[in-house]
Amino acid sequence: MAKTVSPGVLALRKVVEDVYADARTAKAEGKLVGWSSSKFPCELAEAFDLNVMYPENQAAGIAANRDGEIMCKAAEDLGFDNDICGYARISLAYAAGKRASRKLDLETGEYVIDPTSGKPLKDENGNVVIDPETGKPKKDPKTMQPYTVIDDIHEIEALPEGREKELRKAAIKPYRQMQMPQPDFVLCCNNICNCMTKWYENIARMCNIPLIMIDIPYNNTVEVADTNVAYIRSQFDAAIKQLEELTGKKFDEKKFEHACANANRTAQNWLKVCDYLQYKPAPMSGFDLFNHMADVVTARGKTEAADAFELLEQDLEENIKNGTSTLPFPEQYRVMFEGIPCWPKLPNLFKPLKENGVNVTAVVYAPAFGFVYNNMDEMVRAYCKAPNSVCIEQGVDWREGICKANKVDGVLVHYNRSCKPWSGYMAEMQRRFTADLGIPCAGFDGDQADPRNFNEAQYMTRVQGLVEAMEANKTLKEGEDK
Ligand code: SF4
Numbered sequence: 001m002a003k004t005v006s007p008g009v010l011a012l013r014k015v016v017e018d019v020y021a022d023a024r025t026a027k028a029e030g031k032l033v034g035w036s037s038s039k040f041p042c043e044l045a046e047a048f049d050l051n052v053m054y055p056e057n058q059a060a061g062i063a064a065n066r067d068g069e070i071m072c073k074a075a076e077d078l079g080f081d082n083d084i085c086g087y088a089r090i091s092l093a094y095a096a097g098k099r100a101s102r103k104l105d106l107e108t109g110e111y112v113i114d115p116t117s118g119k120p121l122k123d124e125n126g127n128v129v130i131d132p133e134t135g136k137p138k139k140d141p142k143t144m145q146p147y148t149v150i151d152d153i154h155e156i157e158a159l160p161e162g163r164e165k166e167l168r169k170a171a172i173k174p175y176r177q178m179q180m181p182q183p184d185f186v187l188c189c190n191n192i193c194n195c196m197t198k199w200y201e202n203i204a205r206m207c208n209i210p211l212i213m214i215d216i217p218y219n220n221t222v223e224v225a226d227t228n229v230a231y232i233r234s235q236f237d238a239a240i241k242q243l244e245e246l247t248g249k250k251f252d253e254k255k256f257e258h259a260c261a262n263a264n265r266t267a268q269n270w271l272k273v274c275d276y277l278q279y280k281p282a283p284m285s286g287f288d289l290f291n292h293m294a295d296v297v298t299a300r301g302k303t304e305a306a307d308a309f310e311l312l313e314q315d316l317e318e319n320i321k322n323g324t325s326t327l328p329f330p331e332q333y334r335v336m337f338e339g340i341p342c343w344p345k346l347p348n349l350f351k352p353l354k355e356n357g358v359n360v361t362a363v364v365y366a367p368a369f370g371f372v373y374n375n376m377d378e379m380v381r382a383y384c385k386a387p388n389s390v391c392i393e394q395g396v397d398w399r400e401g402i403c404k405a406n407k408v409d410g411v412l413v414h415y416n417r418s419c420k421p422w423s424g425y426m427a428e429m430q431r432r433f434t435a436d437l438g439i440p441c442a443g444f445d446g447d448q449a450d451p452r453n454f455n456e457a458q459y460m461t462r463v464q465g466l467v468e469a470m471e472a473n474k475t476l477k478e479g480e481d482k
Helices: 007-028 042-046 055-064 068-077 086-095 153-158 163-171 195-207 226-247 253-278 286-299 303-322 343-355 376-383 392-405 420-424 426-437 456-481
Strands: 033-036 051-053 098-102 148-152 185-189 211-214 333-338 358-363 410-416 441-446
Touching: 007 033, 007 051, 007 286, 007 303, 033 042, 042 226, 042 253, 055 068, 055 086, 055 286, 055 343, 068 086, 068 098, 068 148, 068 343, 086 098, 086 195, 098 163, 148 153, 153 163, 185 195, 195 211, 211 226, 226 376, 253 286, 253 303, 253 358, 286 303, 286 358, 333 392, 333 456, 343 358, 343 456, 358 392, 358 456, 392 426, 410 420, 410 426, 410 456, 420 426, 426 441, 441 456
Parallel strands: 033 051, 033 185, 185 211, 333 358, 333 410, 410 441
Antiparallel strands: 098 148
């Protein structure tokens, strides 16, 4: 039976599709399209009606579509080190014009099918059909895919009009993240990390386009100093000036206020959605929360996004009333997932969790997109509170708060090779909050975008260990309660 999709999820899918489609149309009409880091104050660009795309989301989508590795390798071939964040490598390869494409036979115009791809062929009784010659399962031809190769959009554009040009254009993978328009300007805010600064400088240099930069200093204290607020506010003013020069338009205060209202409404609804994971059992799978993060990033300043998140919040309220959940198995254990998921390996991440009844009911990364504020100074302070830009005291406090509120039995930490700032301080962070909370924690090595850095066997063992420790804790607690 086909999975029913709730009105909120459908509305969010449409919002994101529309943002990508509008950017493609804008580009075709010769209008400006920008690329922005995910925690740049989107309200500024909204005030100028600019079409803006988000390379981090794009990279996550490319990785989830299994093209992360080939794009990372394309960046490495351009000279970028393989230790650089996988999102940055994918984005830099894309900015340089590299595209994951289906391999073509130019003579026939057909795609060249990879014989190892596809699912096993099953007979009418659902049994796998074995090839008598090889003794191995036969592949279902309907599910087989062409080889993936790297093509170059600039080479394609330079071809004379004709058959080859059309075929190579059409061979570029058709999903939206591989069809994102090239940038005319970039908006960068380093509240996420400092890799972002170099990544965007490189895009600006490669594409010869303006870079609008907002520098947010790392917060060594829990409170954001007034001098930092003044420093950042002055950069908002400079960014507005640069946007005025870029667009030839005056800053529209009304549009800015409208975007701020939308962004606040989206954030408030998003935070409510995150809070629904506090219910026991949770009305949704934590993996759904991961997926919706992309929606917050892509469109949080738009009315449609605020409306769609309101709908999603209502869907979850309904789930609570009806005792239903998007989690496809009974919830036995609840964990906090620390870090960004391994997008190319989502099914592998999910499998042992499902087998052991583990739901992710807390994610530090998700509420970090809930920027709520009432005025400009509060807006600046809100943008200072990103996971990698706050001190360890604040980080421990956030994690302990969310673990308690969302009633977790354990913690699963992704030591993400791509994300050095996050993984670097995690060992100490993990030591502190698990000691305070008295809950078990297991770490595994992986990568958000480059599948070469994920070891499934290690992950399975770590999840198994965590489940055993959570079980032992439960038994101990039940004994104490008797
Ligand atoms: S925060 Fe981590 S994942 Fe995000 S861009 Fe920086 S290094 Fe990459």
